[in-house]
Amino acid sequence: MTSLHDDTIFALSSGAGVAGVAVVRLSGPNAFPALEVLTGKKNPEPRYAALRLLTDPENGARLDQALVLAFKGPASFTGEDVVELHLHGGRAVVAGVLDALARMDGLRPAEAGEYSRRAFEHGKLDLTEAEGLNDLIHAHTAAQREQALRQMDGALRDLYEDWRARLVGHLAHLEADIDFPDEDLPEGVAGAVRPNILLLREEIAQHLVDGRRGEALREGYRIVIMGEPNAGKSTLMNTLARSDVAIVSDEAGTTRDAIEVQLDLGGFPVRLIDTAGVRESQGAIEEEGIRRALKRAEEADLRLVLVRADDWPVIPASMEKWLDEKAMLVITQTDRTDMFHVKHDKLPGRVSDIAYVSAKESHGLDDLFDRIKSHVREAMAPREAPSLTRVRHRRALEDAVGHLMRFDGNAGFDAVLAAEDVRMAARSLGSITGRVGVEDVLDVIFFDFCIGK
Template identity: 60%
Template sequence: MTAQKTIYALSSGAGTAGVAVIRLSGPDSFEALTTLTGRHDFEPRVATLCKLKDPDDRSHLDHALALPFKEPYSFTGEDVVELHIHGGRAVTEGVLSTLHKNKSLRMAEPGEFTRRAFENGKMDLTEAEGLNDLIHAQTAAQRQLALRQMDGALRHLYEGWRRDLVSLLAHLEADIDFPDEDLPEGVAEAARPKIRTLCSDLKGHLDDNNKGQALRNGFTIVILGAPNAGKSSLMNALAQSDVAIVSDEAGTTRDAIEVNLDLGGYPVRFIDTAGIRENAGKVESEGIKRALNKAEQAHLKLITIRADEWPDVSRETLELIDDRSFVVFSQSDKADLDPAMFHVKHPSLRPVEVTTTSSVTQQGISDLLEKVERYSVAQMEINEAPILTRMRHRTALEECISHLERFDQSATLDAVLAAEDVRMAARCLGSITGLIDVEELLDVIFSDFCIGK
């Protein structure tokens, strides 16, 4: 391992706090601590109360706790020093600018501490991604998902599969290199059932309704309907705050407006959209295009229909109703309408729920919220099985499957080609955990982190 330059950064959040943590990592960390304190008597993994001083003018910077870690027993695998200082602006800026003057140090880039931990074998890529998710988790379910990934749930699964493939590959290659040796007959043929089982395990793992991604990014619920249907009012009522502009002027909402809620520990994002109608002006048409686009990507659609206009519903609105939608009869204070009327009039349409609400009297709002929560939690609920959380994982697994399926076709024809397919499939799995060369991926993955992580 070639020693890298020592890096430092504020690792706790910005803003005033009782305590802030500045972290250093690299071969000059301990030396930098001595420069700041004038002391050499620090012990690894023991917190020591000390005075931090600017070495140039000996001015006092803070009373701090210094906590050193000797490599390789640290987060990054390098020598690490944590300085637990007082979390005010003048203190953090004073310590950071003093470190800045030390020529053997440089400020860390976003995600650089975790990147070094990965490069020093402290974690694989899925665990690093789990750590980033944990830092950004907004709800209890997101926290649990992130912790499982950080604890190696995906690594164990993918590494197990990859090891199986590497072992099959070893047999196939032995068969190719030493055809006359005393090896079992039909190595490729013998591998076929194992490859098929693996293929079906991979497909089962992928067939998860994208719940890991929904849980990580938020379950999106788009509110749709004609202009003035009461969409913005409904969103405000659900969010219990005035996030969207409400007006009796049709076409008020032009661009999508979002609000994130925590429903029973699960992340849900409501999106208010422009009213959908024919013959809209240029700007409104752009809003409608965006609304339809959001509708396509949504996990759930709330289709608002004014109770007082029933049974007048535009064709554009009816076309949005499918088995991923709730029909919401809005403005129920203006007309008393039985939800069952919807099925009587449109028996061929199969929305999940039909409810009535009033954003003025609040009738039906908590009932709708409960139904939305039940539906979205059911879509995101995770069991004990490891769950993939990123498009990157999905793409690599799909590619892996396509190599395994090709193996099935080439195994009897050409042993060399068959072995190549197994090798490529193993590479795909290795690219998820970072076991194979993924240099080009690293900048993308770690730039997603913040400084100090």
């Protein structure tokens, strides 16, 4: 097979550190010759494992007794000739093999994401599948794993490529109408295909209205704890995180910056964020902490707005603006007052839920935890249609919708402009999977990959 690259890359593809087995992978035109140099024997048949003694070609020192495999391109992960060395996982073994490979002509250490990028360049992966692979490597929860596997299986690619193919089909008719106008159609072909294109635009628009479901699952559902000083934010943070991550004190203004903890809530990733108490600031540092707190509140998927029981039902003025559909009102320190005084049936504003807790007496905490889990499940439970998982996808889809809105205005008015609008929409969709116009984003996409992937 003719490779797109003249050099051969190598890297430790398994995790660093001591392990029972470590896998070193080579990819490129010199992978097979390098294996013969290391073993001094003819390579095994492709896809057949063989036990081989690896030696340093420079001094003959024994490196390891390893299991080796060869994969002939294009039937390999990268589409190139690939060799895998399954070594014993000691540091000296791995270091000796990598050092021997580094001294061979035509070989060099791989950069982050280079194996996956070569797989993309050889047509083994599209960009959504490559991104799914990266998400799978970094998955912390069961839900993240499932979403990544679904994307790796091509669920997003199939959806976006179907939309793109339909647009290309409509574009062919529009261009034919420009070159060979049909006098029997008073509206022209643009008018005839307009309903189908608008239907497609609506499908894309509906896909965008997902509440950031896929992005929240990939990045973590953001729950921000906010309230006035001494409302019990840090105490609640420590209780929910089951760890002393925030300093608790009766002194107002103790928390000056946002403190974030990653949680696995029923298989879903959650980013729990404690923020500075909101009040008239007592200095420049506290003012900056409050500014950051309010910024986190704006970005939150769910806000836990804390109000002390002895203040309730009065809502502090600084908290009123945050009581919307993304807020859960949490009445804290209920041990300080009579619960008859605390309980109220009517929710203020548009808040989605209310809970009553006392961290001191461990009252209401299980109920609060269950309510939070219910919000998280409702927001991130998988749907039948695949969810978009990245801002890059969202922007490209928004661009496609914008082009199709312009098409609607140009259809029946200017056939050339209408065709160009559809062409640009198809191009926006193609940029998601990597069919067109992605050279400027490839470095960004593969930068986050691990070395060896």
